[in-house]
Amino acid sequence: MKISRGRDYQRQVFINCPFDGEFLPLLRAIVFVLKACDYVPRCALEADSATEVRVDKILRIIGECALSIHDISRTQLDRKSKLPRFNMPFELGLFLGAAKLGGARHQKKSALILDVEPYRYQTYLSDIAGQDIRAHGNDPDAVIGHVRNWLNAHTPVDLVLPGKAAIVTQYRRFQKQLPVMVKDLQLKETEISFVDWSKLIGMWLVAAVKV
Amino acid sequence: MAKQSSASSNRIKIGGVELVLRPQPQKGTISEDRLRSAVMKGIAAEQPSKKSSK
Numbered sequence: 001m002k003i004s005r006g007r008d009y010q011r012q013v014f015i016n017c018p019f020d021g022e023f024l025p026l027l028r029a030i031v032f033v034l035k036a037c038d039y040v041p042r043c044a045l046e047a048d049s050a051t052e053v054r055v056d057k058i059l060r061i062i063g064e065c066a067l068s069i070h071d072i073s074r075t076q077l078d079r080k081s082k083l084p085r086f087n088m089p090f091e092l093g094l095f096l097g098a099a100k101l102g103g104a105r106h107q108k109k110s111a112l113i114l115d116v117e118p119y120r121y122q123t124y125l126s127d128i129a130g131q132d133i134r135a136h137g138n139d140p141d142a143v144i145g146h147v148r149n150w151l152n153a154h155t156p157v158d159l160v161l162p163g164k165a166a167i168v169t170q171y172r173r174f175q176k177q178l179p180v181m182v183k184d185l186q187l188k189e190t191e192i193s194f195v196d197w198s199k200l201i202g203m204w205l206v207a208a209v210k211v
Numbered sequence: 212m213a214k215q216s217s218a219s220s221n222r223i224k225i226g227g228v229e230l231v232l233r234p235q236p237q238k239g240t241i242s243e244d245r246l247r248s249a250v251m252k253g254i255a256a257e258q259p260s261k262k263s264s265k
Contacts (some may be wrong), residue, residue: 010246036223038230046237094251166226177253185241195239196246203243203250211224 015043016091017071021190029140030123032171033147035201045194066097066109073116075124089125112150141168145207174204
């Protein structure tokens with residue numbers, strides 16, 4: 001069965017999540033499932049113009065994306081500053097605001113919200129009740145399942161996405177080969193940029209699971 | 212013809228579903244040649260080695 005998709009806007013997915021070594025396995029899983037379903041991962045760390053104000057850059061990317069994934073699991077205080085980070089809830093608010101107030105083009109925007117435990121958000125971000133919120137338990141396989149099923153709900157009915165089990169199988173192959181790839185690049189995993197991860201995964205899929 | 216060839220080379224099949232991956236348009240920091248080379252080494256490492264089988 002062949003997938004063919006139309007306008008670019010509908011396949012751009014804004015990712016709003018922690019960008020650190022601890023979250024990297026989950027971020028890789030998100031990027032992997034998006035690429036495996038032929039969607040385009042986007043995020044605020046894209047290296048475009050260094051002169052662009054950060055919030056303007058985030059708003060521009062949100063404007064270019066019909067879909068978004070927000071991980072709000074990072075609620076703990078920073079070890080050094082003893083303060084929480086508010087960037088993820090802030091960017092989620094920008095996306096939901098764009099969907100409600102951004103005009104006709106943005107009214108069908110959709111957000112998938114991820115947390116580590118179910119219903120925990122009711123304590124610290126209860127205003128998001130009624131959104132599509134899923135718990136991943138820090139498990140990349142669970143992330144792949146949630147993202148795949150959510151994408152499927154936004155894919156035209158005559159098109160089919162690969163199933164969770166098939167994507168997880170390929171993701172585990174990729175993970176096994178990853179140390180060799182990272183060593184060859186002579187970089188630490190945390191030194192690889194978001195866009196490079198996305199390109200690496202896309203190239204791996206084309207080379208490793210081609211028809 | 213060039214477009215057809217490119218589309219064909221980006222064709223993948225996962226769990227019986229076939230799709231053509233479109234490229235990531237944003238610019239990265241590592242050259243595509245380096246990334247592709249790393250990918251090929253990773254895939255080659257997955258192949259069972261004759262030397263390691265006893």
